[in-house]
Amino acid sequence: MRLQVNHRTTYKFDPPMRGVAQSLRLWPSLFEGQSVLDWNVDIDGAIRGANFRDGAGDLIETATFLGTVEEVVIEVSGTVETTDLSGVLKGHREKVPPLAYVRRGPFTHPSPAIRDLATEAVMGAENPLAQAHALAAAVGEAIAYTPGETDAQTTAAEALDAGHGVCQDHAHTLVAAAICLDIPARYVTGYLHAEGDIAEASHAWAEIYVQGLGWVGFDASNRVCPDERYIRLGSGFDSIDAAPIRGVSQGAGAELMDVDVTVLDAGQQ
Amino acid sequence: MVEKPIYFNEMGMDGAVRPPYAGLDSWAADMPDEFRNTKQSEAEALFRRIGITFAVYGEGGDPDRLIPFDMFPRIFAANEWRKLDRGVKQRAKALNAFLMDVYGRGEIVKAGKIPGRLVYQNEAYEKSVVGIKPPRGVYSHIVGIDLVRTGPDEFFVLEDNCRTPSGVSYMLENREIMMRMFPQLFRENRIAPVENYPAQLKRTLASVAPEKCDGEPTIAILTPGHFNSAYYEHSFLADMMGVALVEGQDLFVKGDFCYMRTTEGPKKVDVIYRRIDDAFIDPLCFRPESMLGVPGLMNVYRSGGVAIASAPGAGVADDKAIYTFVPDMIRFYLGEEPILNNVPTWQCSKGDDMKYVTENLAELVVKEVHGSGGYGMLVGPRSTKEQIEAFRAKIENDPSNYIAQPTLALSTCPTFVEEGIAPRHVDLRPYCLVGENIELVPGGLTRVALTEGSLVVNSSQGGGVKDTWVMAE
Numbered sequence: 001m002r003l004q005v006n007h008r009t010t011y012k013f014d015p016p017m018r019g020v021a022q023s024l025r026l027w028p029s030l031f032e033g034q035s036v037l038d039w040n041v042d043i044d045g046a047i048r049g050a051n052f053r054d055g056a057g058d059l060i061e062t063a064t065f066l067g068t069v070e071e072v073v074i075e076v077s078g079t080v081e082t083t084d085l086s087g088v089l090k091g092h093r094e095k096v097p098p099l100a101y102v103r104r105g106p107f108t109h110p111s112p113a114i115r116d117l118a119t120e121a122v123m124g125a126e127n128p129l130a131q132a133h134a135l136a137a138a139v140g141e142a143i144a145y146t147p148g149e150t151d152a153q154t155t156a157a158e159a160l161d162a163g164h165g166v167c168q169d170h171a172h173t174l175v176a177a178a179i180c181l182d183i184p185a186r187y188v189t190g191y192l193h194a195e196g197d198i199a200e201a202s203h204a205w206a207e208i209y210v211q212g213l214g215w216v217g218f219d220a221s222n223r224v225c226p227d228e229r230y231i232r233l234g235s236g237f238d239s240i241d242a243a244p245i246r247g248v249s250q251g252a253g254a255e256l257m258d259v260d261v262t263v264l265d266a267g268q269q
Numbered sequence: 270m271v272e273k274p275i276y277f278n279e280m281g282m283d284g285a286v287r288p289p290y291a292g293l294d295s296w297a298a299d300m301p302d303e304f305r306n307t308k309q310s311e312a313e314a315l316f317r318r319i320g321i322t323f324a325v326y327g328e329g330g331d332p333d334r335l336i337p338f339d340m341f342p343r344i345f346a347a348n349e350w351r352k353l354d355r356g357v358k359q360r361a362k363a364l365n366a367f368l369m370d371v372y373g374r375g376e377i378v379k380a381g382k383i384p385g386r387l388v389y390q391n392e393a394y395e396k397s398v399v400g401i402k403p404p405r406g407v408y409s410h411i412v413g414i415d416l417v418r419t420g421p422d423e424f425f426v427l428e429d430n431c432r433t434p435s436g437v438s439y440m441l442e443n444r445e446i447m448m449r450m451f452p453q454l455f456r457e458n459r460i461a462p463v464e465n466y467p468a469q470l471k472r473t474l475a476s477v478a479p480e481k482c483d484g485e486p487t488i489a490i491l492t493p494g495h496f497n498s499a500y501y502e503h504s505f506l507a508d509m510m511g512v513a514l515v516e517g518q519d520l521f522v523k524g525d526f527c528y529m530r531t532t533e534g535p536k537k538v539d540v541i542y543r544r545i546d547d548a549f550i551d552p553l554c555f556r557p558e559s560m561l562g563v564p565g566l567m568n569v570y571r572s573g574g575v576a577i578a579s580a581p582g583a584g585v586a587d588d589k590a591i592y593t594f595v596p597d598m599i600r601f602y603l604g605e606e607p608i609l610n611n612v613p614t615w616q617c618s619k620g621d622d623m624k625y626v627t628e629n630l631a632e633l634v635v636k637e638v639h640g641s642g643g644y645g646m647l648v649g650p651r652s653t654k655e656q657i658e659a660f661r662a663k664i665e666n667d668p669s670n671y672i673a674q675p676t677l678a679l680s681t682c683p684t685f686v687e688e689g690i691a692p693r694h695v696d697l698r699p700y701c702l703v704g705e706n707i708e709l710v711p712g713g714l715t716r717v718a719l720t721e722g723s724l725v726v727n728s729s730q731g732g733g734v735k736d737t738w739v740m741a742e
Contacts (some may be wrong), residue, residue, distance in 0.1 A: 021522060021564035023553040041435055049524030052567040055372075055399025062553075062568040064522050095400040097375060099389035237396075248552050248564045 001038070001083075001228040003193050004266040007076040007202065009245060012256040016068040022046075023084070025189070025234040026076050026244050031092035033085040034231060039078030046072070057094035058234035074245060079266055080231050085219035087225025089207065089232075098184040098209040107172045107238035110180035111157035117142060118177035123188035129216070132208040138220035139174045145221055152239070167204045168239050170220035175238070179261040184209035187242045188217060191231040193263040201261040204242075207235060231263070254259040274339055277420045277680040278692050279343065289346040289740055290683075292458045295342060297683065305340075305685065308450055312338050315446050328540055337733035338443065340450070343682045343695055343715040346488055349460075350739045353416070353424065353699065354709050356608035359599060361412040361701040364431055364586045366602035368408035372399050382601050383594045391591070392639070393584035397548060397554055401571055403580045404477040405705060409587075410542075410578040411470070412701040413437075416609070418680040425610045425677060428695065429595065430580055431587040433544050436714040437700050438502040441466060441509070443736040444712070459741040461711035466700070467509035470542075475705035477576045478539045486539035488512040489529055491520070493545045493561045503544050503583070517545075522565030526574045540576045541566075547581045589638045589672050590616060603626040612677065618669035625665065630657050633673040634724075635664065640740060650676050682735065684717055694718045696726045697737065711739035 013020070026041050028034055043063050051061035065072070104110065106249035112119070121138035125131040142160055149164035156176035159169035171187050178185030185208045205219040205226060217226040226232070236242030249255065278381045281287040316335055332511035345353070370377050371388050372395075378385045388394060415427040444463050447456050471488065478486035492503040494516050500676025513529060520529050520538065528535040543550065549559040555566035569575050585591065593614050596607040615622035615633075626633060635647040647660040664671045681692030699713035715735040716726035726732040 019521070019564070021553060023565065023568055049522050050522065050572040051572055052568070052572040054397065054571065055401075056396070060568060060571075062522060062524075062565045064524075064565060066523075078345075095373075096396050097378075097385065097389045097399075099385050100394060100399070101398045102386075102390050103392075177456065223413075246553050248557070 001193070002079060002081050002266040003191070003229070003231055004079050004264045005077060005191050005231065005261070007191070007261045008259070008260040009074045009076075010260075011072040011247070012258075013070055013072075013249065013251070013253055014256070015251070015253045016070040017120070017249040017251035017253055017255075018068050020065040020069045020072065020247065021249075022063045022072075022245055022247040024061045024063060024074075024245055025058050025214040026061075026074075027233065028078075028080050028190075029057060029089075029092060029232040029234065031232070032083065032090040033088075033226075033228075034080050034082045037079040037081055037264075038075070039080070039127040042075040042077075043078050044073055045069075046103075055095040056235055057092055069249070080233065083245040084227040086227070088213055089215040089217065092215070098215075101184040101186045101237070102179050102182055103208065103237060104176075104179060105237045105241070107155050107240070108179060109155065109157065110176045111160065113160050114157060114173065115180050117160065118181050121177070122181065128183075128210045129213065131179070131181075132210055132216060132218060135177050135181075135183075135208070136174055136206070136220045139170055139177060140223045141171055143173060143220075145170075165198050167219075171204045171206045172238060174220050175210070175219060178206070178208050186235045187238050188232060188235045188244050188250040189239075189244050190226075191263045192222075192235045192262065193229040193265060194222075199265045202244075202259060203230070204239065205230075223253065276692070276694070277418065279418070279680050279682045280640055280692075281697075289344040289349070289738075290456075291344070292661060293344070296659060298480075300425075308340060311450060311503075312340060312446055315449065317443070319442060336439065337719060338421045338446065338727045339684050339693075339717055339719070339733050339735045340447070341685055341690065341736070342447065342454075342685050342738045343697075344738045344740065345719075347740050347742045350711055352608065353423075354711070356424070357412075357414050357416075357622040357699050357701050357709055358707045359412055359603065359605060359608050360426065360429065360595065361409070361703050361707060363595065363598040363602050364412060364429060364646075365407055365409055365703055367598045368431075368580075368583055368586050369402070369406050371585065372401060372500055377598065377601050378476045380601065382597045383591070387586060387590050387594075391585050391588055393547075393582070393588055395582035395585075396486050397567065398571065398580065398582040401580075404479055404576050406501045407578075407703050408580040409583040409681070410473055410477060410580075410703050411437075412703060413698050414701065416697045416699070417677055418695075418697070419678050420680075423610070425612045426595070428589065428592060429587040430698075431583045432546070434698065435499040435502055435544075436698055436699065437466065438505040439734050440700070440710075440712055440714045440737065441505075447736040458738070461741045463710045463712040464543065466710045467506060469702055469708050469710065470506070471510040471512070471684075472540055473706075473708065474540045474578055474703040476705035477578060479573050479576050481541040481573055487529075488542065489520070489535060489538050490515070490565075491541050491543040491545060493549065495543070499544065501716075506542075512542075517560070517562045520566070522561040522563060522569055525569065525572060527563065527566055527569045540578065542578050547584065550577070550581060589636065590618075612674045615673045616669075617664055617671040617673065621662075622673075623668050627669075629663060630661060632676060633675045635660060635671055635675050638670050638672060643728065646725075648676065651722070651724065676724070678719075679726075682715070682717065684719070684735075686719070686721075691721070693721070694726065695723050695735070712737045720723055 046063040146164035409431035413430035684693040
């Protein structure tokens with residue numbers, strides 16, 4: 001599938017702030033499931049540099065701004081050719097050992113409820129892949145997709161208690177459930193071309209390390225493994241560690257963020 | 270009842286003075302009490318004037334109290350030091366090889382020498398620096414190795430400090446004060462100098478400047494600020510090396526490099542000797558709420574624009590659970606037998622070990638895996654039944670947080686006390702520098718437990734310090 005992405009993020013600072021610095025993880029991953037035809041990241045007024053590919057295979061770049069800043073607009077646009085690999089992250093070059101992802105973080109600390117959910121879910125699952133599917137299904141079941149019930153600070157334990165959430169909550173909870181069974185798991189960000197279904201063009205899901213297959217994606221929100229409608233950007237322990245844009249600024253003012261994303265099927269145009 | 274162990278007295282026992290101490294026997298014995306008291310207050314005044322203090326929090330009292338200084342030096346013969354020198358350097362080399370390996374191909378794990386979960390699931394393992402090759406392959410540029418002595422030829426390593434070992438300013442100041450107060454001792458004895466340390470440190474830091482740096486590298490020390498208990502040392506070392514002392518807010522990232530604000534405008538920084546913990550280095554990579562670090566610094570580091578000493582992630586090598594495997598590292602990477610001994614260590618996370626530990630608490634020293642400063646530890650033979658039982662409950666509650674070691678018979682060194690001169694237990698922390706070369710100044714920080722019989726030398730627990738002499742060849 002040929003997917004065309006337009007992703008504009010606008011930050012407004014009121015009053016204007018100093019020391020605005022961002023770490024960007026906005027470039028599609030390199031693996032057999034996707035190939036980049038063209039891709040641009042534009043930021044007006046930014047000084048960019050210090051770019052590299054990290055041990056997890058993600059391309060990272062830094063953007064800083066001189067003086068006070070009123071507004072930052074990050075414009076991402078590009079076209080990616082995707083293939084359905086049933087979620088398997090085939091041919092992805094990375095150096096981080098999977099065991100490094102068995103780590104409890106503030107978002108993924110397993111509560112007794114998460115532990116129970118995980119233990120129950122994998123009962124009867126015959127192999128690691130079946131276990132991973134069972135975990136993803138259980139998380140999708142336990143947390144209904146409901147926008148507006150949770151926010152960016154909601155932890156996996158809180159989302160499970162609430163029984164409602166969005167893709168971030170599903171991904172955190174799935175990661176938490178897997179790592180409490182000592183199965184490596186991580187938070188993944190990217191884009192989703194969705195029609196009708198749960199529409200979150202800027203999307204997040206989880207990857208679980210399955211012996212024999214490697215990393216496999218599971219989208220508990222949509223109850224599927226990522227297919228040709230997905231574009232993968234990067235990964236991390238949780239939503240902060242994996243964030244496509246991670247920023248700080250100095251000052252006590254308010255920060256307003258506005259995101260506008262479209263992911264179109266370019267083949268149909 | 271445990272039999273009272275016989276401790277090795279470094280000065281000698283039963284009237285026989287061991288050679289390195291020969292020059293000091295009469296010096297101390299003939300010193301009139303009054304003279305001694307004058308000298309002691311002179312030393313204290315000097316320390317206060319220099320401003321050397323050590324902040325201890327959460328205990329009430331003077332937060333900037335002095336670490337007690339004992340005037341009786343601790344002495345090593347040249348041949349004794351030769352062995353320590355080789356042993357410490359060997360260890361520093363192996364620890365760095367380990368760090369390069371576990372952030373690279375992980376051969377030691379693949380070879381089955383160290384369990385992968387101990388390394389990769391370790392809190393101190395930084396996923397964000399996997400694949401980074403720091404200049405000259407060095408992660409830990411200043412390695413502080415804590416040693417104790419139990420006999421004429423027996424040394425044990427208690428722990429390794431690969432992140433930001435502190436205390437080296439005391440090594441330098443103790444010597445300075447001793448030379449000022451007792452110049453004749455330094456004329457009569459051939460004592461190897463330690464004052465080259467700042468020059469060596471600067472040379473070491475300069476030698477790990479990134480490839481992108483052309484010309485003389487600019488070095489800065491990054492401190493969390495004057496509230497930090499080791500702030501004195503940060504400013505002392507900056508002074509001695511003639512480099513800038515900066516806080517996070519003095520640095521900023523622009524493009525591929527990191528700069529410091531100076532009165533003459535921004536200046537590119539090539540090597541940062543950081544004295545802040547990994548978690549606070551950069552809010553864009555680690556703890557997002559941290560205000561102590563520099564936003565974007567980790568990206569500059571990872572793209573080769575700046576060197577950071579010690580490198581982020583170095584802490585995985587000095588974890589108490591990894592410590593057990595250092596002798597295996599030495600064999601694996603260097604193909605050598607360890608020169609210095611490890612203390613046998615029981616991991617409470619292992620069933621058999623845990624059983625042994627809980628059955629023998631009264632004889633063991635139990636420590637928290639990530640503890641430091643002598644806090645949160647149990648010295649079995651010096652504890653009451655109630656203290657032991659209270660500690661047992663803590664271990665049983667979280668076994669993987671504890672390790673245990675036999676109570677070592679730490680050597681003693683003569684020390685000035687109220688009643689005259691008496692043996693007190695000591696340890697030693699030499700500071701090994703790793704860059705283009707591996708260097709070790711002949712000396713280190715000797716800490717002394719001033720309370721009679723105490724085996725805890727930490728300054729936060731009533732320990733003091735001594736000048737440490739290595740006799741020249």
